Amino acid sequence: MIKGIPFEHIMIFSTLLFFIGVYGFLTRKNLITILISIELILNAVNINFVAVNVYLYPEALEGHFFALFIIAIAAAEAAVAIAIFINLYRNIRSINIEKVNEMKN
Amino acid sequence: MSWSDFFLMQQELALILLALVLLVVEISLDTENKHKIIPVANFLFIPILVIGFLNTSTGSLFGDMYITDPTRILMKNILNVGVFLVFLQVSNWLKTQANNRNRISEFYLLIISSLIGVNYLISAGNFLMFYLSLELTSIPIAALAAYEQYKHKSAEAGIKMILSSAFSSGILLFGLSLLYAGTGTLNYGAMAIASVDLIQSMGFIFFFSGLAFKISIVPFHLWTADVYEGAPVAVTSYLSVISKGVAVFVLAIVLITLFGEIQGLWQEVIYVTAILTMTIGNLFAIRQKNIKRFLAFSSIAQAGFILLGLVGGSNFGTTAVLYFVLIYIFSNLAAFGVVSVIQNASDKENIYDYNGLYKTNPRLSLVMMLALFSLAGIPPVAGFFGKFFLFAAAAEAGMYVLLLIAVLNAIISLYYYLLVVKAMFINSNDQPVPKIESDFFARAGLILCTAGIIITGFISWIYEYMLNNSFGI
Numbered sequence: 001m002i003k004g005i006p007f008e009h010i011m012i013f014s015t016l017l018f019f020i021g022v023y024g025f026l027t028r029k030n031l032i033t034i035l036i037s038i039e040l041i042l043n044a045v046n047i048n049f050v051a052v053n054v055y056l057y058p059e060a061l062e063g064h065f066f067a068l069f070i071i072a073i074a075a076a077e078a079a080v081a082i083a084i085f086i087n088l089y090r091n092i093r094s095i096n097i098e099k100v101n102e103m104k105n
Numbered sequence: 106m107s108w109s110d111f112f113l114m115q116q117e118l119a120l121i122l123l124a125l126v127l128l129v130v131e132i133s134l135d136t137e138n139k140h141k142i143i144p145v146a147n148f149l150f151i152p153i154l155v156i157g158f159l160n161t162s163t164g165s166l167f168g169d170m171y172i173t174d175p176t177r178i179l180m181k182n183i184l185n186v187g188v189f190l191v192f193l194q195v196s197n198w199l200k201t202q203a204n205n206r207n208r209i210s211e212f213y214l215l216i217i218s219s220l221i222g223v224n225y226l227i228s229a230g231n232f233l234m235f236y237l238s239l240e241l242t243s244i245p246i247a248a249l250a251a252y253e254q255y256k257h258k259s260a261e262a263g264i265k266m267i268l269s270s271a272f273s274s275g276i277l278l279f280g281l282s283l284l285y286a287g288t289g290t291l292n293y294g295a296m297a298i299a300s301v302d303l304i305q306s307m308g309f310i311f312f313f314s315g316l317a318f319k320i321s322i323v324p325f326h327l328w329t330a331d332v333y334e335g336a337p338v339a340v341t342s343y344l345s346v347i348s349k350g351v352a353v354f355v356l357a358i359v360l361i362t363l364f365g366e367i368q369g370l371w372q373e374v375i376y377v378t379a380i381l382t383m384t385i386g387n388l389f390a391i392r393q394k395n396i397k398r399f400l401a402f403s404s405i406a407q408a409g410f411i412l413l414g415l416v417g418g419s420n421f422g423t424t425a426v427l428y429f430v431l432i433y434i435f436s437n438l439a440a441f442g443v444v445s446v447i448q449n450a451s452d453k454e455n456i457y458d459y460n461g462l463y464k465t466n467p468r469l470s471l472v473m474m475l476a477l478f479s480l481a482g483i484p485p486v487a488g489f490f491g492k493f494f495l496f497a498a499a500a501e502a503g504m505y506v507l508l509l510i511a512v513l514n515a516i517i518s519l520y521y522y523l524l525v526v527k528a529m530f531i532n533s534n535d536q537p538v539p540k541i542e543s544d545f546f547a548r549a550g551l552i553l554c555t556a557g558i559i560i561t562g563f564i565s566w567i568y569e570y571m572l573n574n575s576f577g578i
Binding site: 022031034045052060073076102 | 237244263272283
């Protein structure tokens with residue numbers, strides 16, 4: 001239990017973080033910042049899991065474990081995503097999402 | 106728990122073994138001989154299909170992390186057969202790729218990794234396991250979508266795939282964290298949600314949206330057409346049948362085992378999304394010029410039809426979904442198989458390039474015609490029976506308005522499927538696709554698909570088998 005911080009505040013914080021991430025994902029133009037927005041979403045989820053675990057169900061550690069696994073998987077996902085970005089950069093010399101529109105036309 | 110309990114995971118263990126064997130074979134081959142891995146992988150995959158039918162016992166492992174029962178094994182078998190057909194179709198494409206000649210084995214290893222994820226996803230009994238295997242199914246496929254290094258389109262498809270899958274799993278996880286807050290457990294068995302309180306319905310909506318991305322249900326379908334068009338045909342066919350199939354199966358399992366008590370909530374969600382998915386998928390499919398984009402939108406529309414089977418939440422509906430996915434695998438893979446053969450031979454992928462195909466390649470156009478008839482649901486072929494049972498499931502649930510809209514959509518879909526058939530058989534063309542001699546594996550794949558399309562509908566034993574086994578979940 002974290003002293004002095006009510007559970008609601010943590011939940012409000014994580015929900016805000018989640019929607020900031022969603023907003024960033026939908027509006028950002030640079031592929032790297034889009035990836036950062038996804039990390040924001042995943043971190044909001046991590047905070048949720050850990051806070052729920054600590055405040056509501058402290059008898060088991062399921063939430064903590066889940067957060068650990070999310071961190072690991074997010075790293076793997078970012079690695080693959082960046083590899084694909086580099087491949088794209090070699091092809092078109094840009095990582096702007098607006099240039100990634102060959103199939104829109 | 107004894108060692109012999111591990112054999113409950115027969116299919117997964119066999120697949121992991123196959124992946125290791127392929128790695129060893131890959132090391133022992135010279136750079137010029139990398140294509141020899143194709144027959145090795147294809148023939149070694151046959152025992153895996155057989156293993157799936159050997160042991161159909163019920164049980165769980167690792168503190169309910171892993172559950173297996175006849176229904177789940179049946180689902181895995183269906184998807185494994187689909188992957189086998191994909192493997193048969195890719196050989197030609199892999200051999201003709203000049204730039205990627207020394208990376209052939211990567212294709213097999215990534216697909217098999219993804220398939221291991223698919224198998225574990227079906228058997229997951231805990232949301233931790235669920236999440237891990239969900240990522241294992243989608244990350245390798247994103248890498249594969251960007252397989253053709255020097256093609257701009259391929260990299261674009263890879264980016265769209267990885268970003269949308271990461272985003273969707275983020276949304277899904279947020280839903281899971283809310284469900285965890287409501288129930289205090291992540292185990293399927295302990296979680297079964299009984300009451301509709303606000304936080305759990307929020308959790309369910311987020312969770313459903315995350316899965317809807319994977320099935321490409323409207324309004325989460327926007328990535329589908331671009332990824333399907335840009336990715337190599339083999340990857341597209343994997344995406345459109347296996348990834349979609351597993352997401353549908355998992356949705357069925359989760360809806361019935363976890364959310365069975367709050368059926369009133371998800372019934373409305375699925376009702377609305379089913380209508381949207383069918384209609385929008387169909388309307389966009391009409392105006393497509395590119396055959397891969399066309400099949401992408403047709404697969405969105407098919408996903409809408411699949412939801413008809415889930416909406417009632419009955420055993421009959423689940424059976425209809427299983428049966429339809431099996432038929433859908435055969436018909437969609439037959440269509441993609443023909444597209445793949447033609448693209449390899451002539452690099453043509455527009456619908457008007459198919460004009461006059463019957464003159465030069467009568468057998469290919471017959472297979473394509475059967476596949477499209479099956480997708481549209483015209484009686485003699487299996488697709489009709491699949492759609493019929495789905496419609497019957499919706500009727501059983503008493504949703505006649507939904508049923509009416511579905512029937513109207515089936516008629517619209519008939520129009521655009523017949524456009525392609527008309528292009529092949531009636532339209533004339535100055536420069537038709539030249540006569541194509543496909544290799545042994547591609548031919549075998551197309552023959553198996555065609556046999557599946559024709560036979561699955563008539564052998565009622567298959568349907569009976571599914572009906573008897575779908576009481577497991």
